[in-house]
Amino acid sequence: MPMLRRQKLLAALPAIERYALSVLAVVCILAIRLVLDPVLANRAPYLFFLLAVALVRHLWGRGPGLLATVMGGVSAWYFIIEPRFSFAIANRVDTLNLAAYFAVGAGISFLGESASRLPASGAAGGRSIKLRVVRQTAVLAGAAVVLVGMVLLLQRDFRRTQEAEGWVVHTYQVMNSAESLLSTLKDAERGERGYLLTGDEAYLAPYNSAIAALPRGLNELKHLTSDNLRQQARWIAINRLTGERLAVLKRAVELRKASEVEAALTLVRSGEGELDMEELRSTLDEVIGEEHRLLAERTAEAKLQATRGRWILGLGSGALVLLLVFASAIIERETVRREEITQALRRHADLLEQAHDSLLTYRRGGPIDFWSRGAEILYGYTRPEAVGRSSHELLQSYHPLGMAPIDAMLERDGEWKGELTQTTKDGRKIIVEARWKVAVDAAGNKTVLEANHDITERKRAEEELRRVNRAMQTISECDQVLVRATEESHLLDDICGTMVQVGGYRMAWVGYVEHDEGKSVSPVAHAGFEEGYLQAANITWGDTERGQGPTGTAMRTRRPVVTRNIQTGPGFSPWREDALKRGYLSNVALPIILDDQVLGALTVYADEADAFDSAEVQLLTQLSDDLAYGIQALRTRAERKRAEEALRQSETQLREALLAAQMGVWEWTVETDTVTWDENLYRIAGRDPKLPAPSFQDQPQLYSRESWERLKSAVENALATGTLYDLDLEMVRPDGSKRWLIARGEPLRNANGHITHLRGTVQDITERKQAEAQNLLLATAIEQAAETVVITDRDATIQYVNPAFTRTTGYTRGEALGRNPRVLKSGRHDTKFYQDLWANLTAGKIWRGEFTNRRKDGTLYMEEATIAPVRDAHGEITNYIAIKSDITKRKRAEEALRESDQRYKDFISHTNEGVWRVELERPVPIDLPEEEIWERFAQNAYMAECNLAHARNLGFSTLEEVVGVPLRDLISPSDQERLESYRSATRGGLRNRTVEFRSRDKTGNFRHFLRAEIPIIQDGMLVRIWGINRDVTELRQAEEALKQSEYLLRESQRIGKIGSYELDLASGDVSCSVVMDDIFGIGRDYRKDAAGWLAFVHPDQREEIGAYLRQVIAEKKRFERDYRIVRPIDGAERWVSGNGELVLDSQSRPVKMIGTIRDITEAKRAEEALKRSEFLLRESQRVGRIGSYEFDIASGRFSTSATTDEIFGVGAEYPKDINGWLALVHPDERERMGALLQHAIAEKQRSESIFCIVRRCDGAERWVSANGDVVLDSQSRPVKVIGTIQDITEAKRAEEALKESELRFRQLFERSESALALFETVFYAQGNSSGYRCLDINPACERIMGVSRSQVLGRCAHEMYPALGKYCSQLFDRVAATDEPVAFEDYSPTLGRYFAGSAYSPRPNQFAVSFMDVNERKLAEESIRRLNLELEERVRSRTAELEAANQELEAFTHSVSHDLRAPLRGIDGWSLALLEDYGQRLDAQGNKYLLRVRSEAQRMGRLIDDLLHLSRVSRAELVHGTVDLTSLAEAIAARLKEANPGRPIEFVVAPNLKCRGDAPLLEVALTNLLDNAVKFTGPRTPARVEFGQTECDGNTAFFVRDNGVGFDMEYAGMLFAPFQRLHKTSEFPGMGIGLATVQRVIHRHGGRIWAEAQVGAGATLYFTLGENKS
């Protein structure tokens, strides 16, 4: 509101200014005028009148302008209306001048005013304006010329008039001069006569003075008449005559002086002088007459001048007025135009001010000259701040392409549209939608109009939406990548790629943290515009400068880090330049956290600042989490794969190892007696691998009998007790060759604990065995040889000496080794001896000879030596061996022998090795078959000799128990292995060998022995066997342990190569693998027992797992359970999967448990992650009602998501195959959909289809949209179809409803009987509507208009029917102006028919017209109208009659009111006069009569008044309005109280009584009613009058109730008749017309009035005002 007021004030300012100026001007004129003439005061009213007229005219808004009007008016008044006044001024010339100046002033003021009203040039542009201006200027110039001309002419005229007046004066001067001359002469004459007659000198005084004056008079006359020759001539005559007359006078005077009276008198009488005088007089008369004539001429001329002047003034004024009127008309028109334009401009300006858009204009390249309110609001610059500054500089407009192309486009097209970034005053960057236009005015100046609309918010919202969408899409795509990823590096590449391609980010990369010293970050994948950025980035995640970047910070803090703007972002300085060079403007780093460890980070760069808002970062964080899960899943998978690979490899290695170790593997299924061998075993057995392995039943043929026996018993034992066996076996190949084997077997149990399989290995140890035997024999032999054996290298440095050497020389082995045998030199041999020796040796020959050498103790000894060179494979001598025997001993042979024997016995008795000798009582020929040899050996072999160790080995405590005892008695038959070990001596040819066997000791434990056998054969007969049994139990146990660990290893490899353990159930001790320690996070030195293990188990499960373990042991089951542990080292919780097998002893008691523990935390987590991602997918599908499916082409099966099932209304059990699916499709579409699927697969195309299904669960028909992508394998064969299903029933239904409605509309449109046409407004470039183009018409329209649709479409209405087009335009303009439908009914001259219809605007810039041919109706209407007209005519004539009657009544009333009252007044008046003047002369009775006459007359007058009143009430025209009865009644009551000052009257008026009716009449009615009530309550004190409202027969009735005298209801019918009274006049005055009047009023309102009363109890008058109206 204040704003509006201000604008109004502003708009009024120029007007105020004008008024002020005008008032000032008037005051000035008044002041001048007042100064000039005080008389003016009398004329002031006229002046004011004129002023008033001028002001009124000015205020009216028309007229030549205030100042001009005032000036013109004042001038006119001054000089035209009151011309007489002008003579009040000094002279006429001044007056005229003044008039001219006034006229000029008025003209100038008028011109000035007119000019000020001229439109500013170029405001509207165009030639017409120029023309108008020229025309106006011409007219005004003409007016000015006329004005100036008039003034000039008047000036000339005035001059002439002045001259004429001069001449008049001149004439009068001449006349005066002439007359004075004459009178002077007469004076002279009179003086002369006087003197002559009297002689008195006194008479000579006038004479003399006249004489003296005459020449002067003459001179004056001469001078005055000098311009007239005729007058000059007359003057000469006058002069002469005067001279003559004077001469006569002089003469007479002389004569008289001379006292010649008579002579003098005579002279006088002679009349001589008289004649002259007469002549002079006549001449002077002539002169005067001449002057008079001249004066007449000049006066005539002056009159002429005056007339001419008046004409000039009149005509000039007329011309001036005409011109001014003409100019005024032009200017008026122009002013009106300008006013309209100004109004329009102001409206536009207001509009502009109202517009939210910022609007500004400026000359092209110049400063801003218009700055709208919208701009002020938008940019924050106020108008004064903005105007005068350059737009671009002020707003810093920014466009990605720069401003130059925009300028170019503005130059070329004159307009430009687009979006810009601009800066507001407070530095805010805003985005505007700019529409710029260049307007060219008439002068060719180019003005740029800028309309900028702030779309920052919209942009921001769009941008935000776009980003979130982008992020969502990116996540969706990345999830696809995650689901499909098979390899980590590809996954990372694909994720980065997707982020760049789908997400539209500039660059994305993934870096992994490196746990190196520098805490570096290694980029592992990237995509987008990178250009070596990462190479140079050199990022760390340490707390250094290069670790303060977003990536490093994110890795360190484990939180996403956003750099909103890289240009300013803190911590980005090391990379800023590189980043900006690559167009990175903002980024976000998202940590990838795996198992609570920061694995790395995903960093994304965008090419705009502030690209990452919180929503997007949240989404991206989710993405990085998904990525972490993806990586984890892949790693788990890779880990599994690696484990598998390792297992496979280890199997291969094992196989190879087995091969290398000549170890075969077999397995025997007990029940079916089928045996499988591996290829090694075939090779060992020398059998054809193609043949099946011999069953156990067939196996005796494979072994020597003894071996078979042992094997058989071992197997039986194993089957019975479940224990392992380990045998040395002799195998006989089909070719007869024998092989020594170490055979191991292991029984395998099934789930029930029954032994179903045996499995084992066979190792060919033949070669080893042979070699070992041989080596041992040799070594033993040499060691034990009596001869000294010395082995040197080729340089004769001693490398080996045997004990005999020490014995012989006294040098210990330690002393000897590394020295030259030369130390033994005794010096008994010469050099040549040695030379020969060496010559032999170096030649490779064996040297034999004797030495005398010196022992260490210096004693000499003799020895026989054999020295032989030893050659290597190449024949090179590598060593020398010397075997020497002390021949000194021979001498003391017996002694030595005994000593030696003793030493031997000592040795064997003290050694731990069992040394024995078995002698045969009867030597056995060695060419017998083996078995035979064995038989005989076993029969007659006896223990000839052995040491105590051996005896103990055999289970005896003394030698006596053993020595001399047959072998068969020594060895218990159950000790098969020992037996077999002896047997080995007879097997495979009698030769030295080493046999390994085991034998149970007294405690029942096996002890392992390695036996060296030396069979002694003499003359082809075996006579004895030497042997040494070495107890290798420890060794074997070690080996056993090794084997065990191998088994464990194998087992763990079999299960997963994780941790393995062995739990000793008796002691509770646990042995476990290193892996196990890793899993549990403990060191090797950790105390391991069952309790300790249980302590690892997560507290929640500890009890349960303990119970389970006990149960497993009690029930001898397999331990198999996943459980959680808590690692003491770091408190981490991990999932492990435990397996354990119980090992039972021979009594089938559980001895220990062997098993594995596998860490399955990753698997568990992966499982959970998978579950979670599946959940998310499922959930997102469910929410979006999008189901997915996967169709495996090979199997023909679908797998579907839950949402898909939901859409189809099927359960999980529904058959998901082609038929099942087709069964869901609506029968009508089944064929099509089947074909579509086939086609898609065949063409490997994406398929998109919409079809109807019948839901299985409720049979509802639903529309679904399905699409599917065909997935191809590497050979580009279709493998499967993956796609989605969406329930679009609602959308489809809406679409169909739309279609239906469209169809309905179309049908309506097509079939409507009304013509329907749709137009759109066509605009000129300036935005004015130029016409209406037809968009569509219906057949009815075609029919009615007689045109075809094709003819009119796209054409404008005025093209088709110019007349109609104009009509349409008017119609549509009206619709456009009011925005309301316009109904029309009109006759179309074009078509000669009537149309009726309506036009409305269905949407902006469109008009729909619906009309009908109403010709028939119209014609019918026309006839009705005619009939109506006739009727009306009749009514009118009746009405006229009635009106005439009414008029008569009027006249009657009029005459009654006037004519009847006049005589009454007369009667009354004259009665009064009679009373007054002659009252005394009448008696009392006479007076009384006269008073009666008066009162009757007065009563008559009142009667007439009341009658008139009643008739007025009847005649008055009703004007209905809302009448406030309450206030009306209150006002009347107040009046009545005033009128009855002495009476206490109580008025009760109900509040808020309102009705519709004629206020004055109702006032009359109410006044009468209340007046009556007051009147009839006269006797009551207090009187009570009530006015209220009540209900009566459903109508509102008002009532007036009093407590007055009331009346008898019997007479109620008379109550409302005029002049009827129920009371005497003396009681209650009145004419009895009041209630009649009231009734008349009520009836005229269509109401009803009635009364209820009781005598003495008051009356109530009710009235209604029309039925059902209140």
Place this chain on the structure above:
Amino acid sequence: MMSKRILLIEDDPSDIELTQRALAKGRIANQLIVANDGQEALDYLFGMGAYKGRDTTDVPTLTLLDLKLPKVSGLDVLRRIRAEAVTRRMPVVILTSSREEQDMAAGYDLGVNSYITKPVDFERFVQSAVQLRLYWLVLNEEPPKVK
């Protein structure tokens, strides 16, 4: 200075006399000029007919005008009075028997200065006349003369 004259335009002789009597009774000494019809009134005011040569600038101080007049009706007379510059400002009081609203409206529309209904009661008429005089001839300032 001329004496203040009253012009009574009235056709009913009885009323004229009564008016004169009333004025006399009201001690109104001003000269009363009576015009018996509208035309006569106009002749008097504008110096025509019988009154030719009368100084028209000498306008009555008060004109009492009856509406119902022969020849030229009272309203027409009033119209003429208001149309002419000389009489334009002349105070005119309608003094009539008519209480017709339309008459009052027409009278006021034509610029009558006062409208008084002649009462039948002569005493009241006298009172009216006295008050008229008191008001128009004593209290009221005379309008300026038209020059």
